[in-house]
Amino acid sequence: MTITEPTATPPATPPSPGLAPSAPAKPGKGKLRVPHVIRGRVVWGDDVEYLSRDFGVPFVTPRIDFNELITPRTEQGPAFDVPVSDIIDYLVEVAQHLDLEKNPYLQESLELTAQVGQMPRRMIENTFRRPGQFLTRQAIQFRLETTFRDPRMLDGWVAHTDPHGRTTRIRAFPPRLVHMLAGNSPSAAMTSIADAALVKAINVFKLPSADPFTAVAVLRTMADIDPDHPVLRSMSAVYWRGGDAKIENVLYRAQYFDKIIGWGGGAAINNIIKYTGPGFHLVAFDPKVSMAVIGREALADDETMRRVAELAAADATAYNQDACLAPRHIAVECDADDADELARLDRFCALLRERLNVDREFASAIGPATPSEIREAVDGMRFLEPEYRIWGEYDGSGLVVRSPEPVDFHPTNKTVNIIPVASLTEATRFANVATQTVGVYPPERKAEIRDLLATAGVQRVVRLGSAMTGTMGNPHDGMYPLHRFVNWVADDDA
Structure with missing residues (x-):
């Protein structure tokens, strides 16, 4: 696949595996460095400069190379044939490595996020201690069983017979998703990555300027566990300024992606809506x-x-x-x-x-x-x-x-x-x-x-008093998100 829009200069050599941060957080002149993750590979670069939303802190990123970022429709996603049971095992293992006391990527993300966003450092710390609560085997399995009539549909074609004796096979087909991550809590990045893994999607995460670090920290942790894991290779995380037509006119197309998962304020959601149409849909967690x-x-x-x-x-x-x-x-x-x-x-x-x-x-x-x-x-x-x-x-x-x-x-x-x-x-x-x-x-x-x-x-x-407490398996914003993420496809024998 070749996309004719301008692409980046060749990315820097990806960091070698290991838990030590692989590049300095700050280059010269006080600008923070935000790496991209392209199909599981960490890419560093100082090509483009931006300012954070809350405090106007400058940070630099690599330029986006669409040819590297976009998976052609002729290719199935890396996680397509991975059983959901194996993905659950993997997420549980990842959660065990998301230990703030031992994980230098989270430690670095904590320090940098505290510089660019309004959330106090102590609250970021407390948020980073939460993955073990929702990425347990019991919680994930219960959620899948509640969301899907038959979770086997995530792994293949499951036959059903209607009252007239006619048979059809249904699959919750792995989608191609762009996730516009929320910037008001680091937990949103962790949850979005887990959700993307469970539906075996091909994913591009748009990093928020109020926290462009957490999602990358989680993906780098996943790379240390297994740099070639199919779930990791199905994920990319990049930053661009919301509303940048040079980027969005390319990415927000049905020929590349099925849906955009939109978190954000009214202006951000309204900007996305203008790109939606046949074959490219919005799953919106509207401003509430x-x-x-x-x-x-x-x-x-x-x-x-x-x-x-x-x-x-x-x-x-x-x-x-x-x-x-x-x-x-x-x-x-x-x-x-x-x-x-x-x-x-x-x-x-x-x-x-x-x-x-x-x-x-x-x-x-x-x-x-x-x-x-x-x-x-x-x-x-x-x-x-x-x-x-x-x-x-x-x-x-x-x-x-x-x-x-x-x-x-x-x-x-x-x-x-x-x-x-x-x-x-x-x-x-x-x-x-x-x-x-x-x-x-x-x-x-x-x-x-x-x-x-x-x-x-x-x-x-x-x-009253329990707004922060939720029962596992509940709908969110009037829907079961994972049910909306997948593409429902029928093989009908009628």
């Missing part, structure tokens, strides 16, 4: 926001208010509220015309503000400062008391805003909007198709509103 709904039981007494405030804060501060599942609006069942009930709601708001200012596994007591647009909006509300009330400061320690309707700005950086509602049913009108997770207190009242929430477009209803 979350909320919480709290019954008046939470205001019963001071002890209960403290406990519920802690549950709400634990959810709202997930990744310093940068996670999709972190609630930004919390509707609380309360009669706003009753002075006593409103006073108890205000007491709850004050307690919530205190609990926002706490160090947690995936939250900082002091996070990034409140954005200027939120400060300006909140300053204007201070003249509208008592209908509006504010607790907290703009220093990243937490801000709570009580208002009669949801505020018209996007709460972020540990900013929580409290809205009194007459009933939990009334609170469901704040949900829409962009609402991912809704935490409910008390949990036994979820049944009252879950159908209304789902009708509005909500994808997940949880106990």
Whole structure:
């Protein structure tokens, strides 16, 4: 296959196997080096310079060579004939090597990611300690059994007979995927690599500028285990600036790939949509926001208010509220015309503000400062008391805003909007198709509103305080992702 678009100068000699980092992280002039992985082979180069999203830190990468990157349609992927059981064995082995204390690639990624992104170093460390929790044999097998009616369809053609006695053979065929990785958590890269392996896909991972290091660190670890493993050879990881038509006009074509797996903000997803069409589809993990709904039981007494405030804060501060599942609006069942009930709601708001200012596994007591647009909006509300009330400061320690309707700005950086509602049913009108997770207190009242929430477009209803906790095998963003990744093909004998 020959692609006529400009290609790179010959890549540098790939690093030799071994756990020692194979090139300096920083070349001259303070620019970080981001290697590419091309079909399992690490490639270094200083051909193109970029700036990271959060802090504008310069980094350099090799130039993309399309002829090296793209696998022709005439070739099956390297992992095509590898049994899923062997892939599970391999992923479990990889997870054992993703030990931050022993893995220099993760250690290097930790230091570099802390330089280019807003996530605090301690939270990155905690994230790097998680692979062993979701890359266990039991977790992977349970997920496959839940997602696929018969996981054997990942390995070959499985026969089924319909009520008329007609037989067909179905296969979950390995796809060709471009993954636009999320940059708000290193765990997204680890999960995406595991998912890509399980469906035996040919993969190109687009590295995010907020973290161009984690995916490469995982792939380099895989190379140390077995540089010729078919799963590794089916994977490439490269960086380009999102929206660069010179790259995307080539890659985003049905002649090369089946689907793009899109994580990212609205602008990034909208940019991808213009490339979709027959034979090239988008599986979108759309930008989402979350909320919480709290019954008046939470205001019963001071002890209960403290406990519920802690549950709400634990959810709202997930990744310093940068996670999709972190609630930004919390509707609380309360009669706003009753002075006593409103006073108890205000007491709850004050307690919530205190609990926002706490160090947690995936939250900082002091996070990034409140954005200027939120400060300006909140300053204007201070003249509208008592209908509006504010607790907290703009220093990243937490801000709570009580208002009669949801505020018209996007709460972020540990900013929580409290809205009194007459009933939990009334609170469901704040949900829409962009609402991912809704935490409910008390949990036994979820049944009252879950159908209304789902009708509005909500994808997940949880106990308040458990937004970061998920049951294995659940759908994500309204789908079973692996089911969407594969190409479903039938060999029909009718």
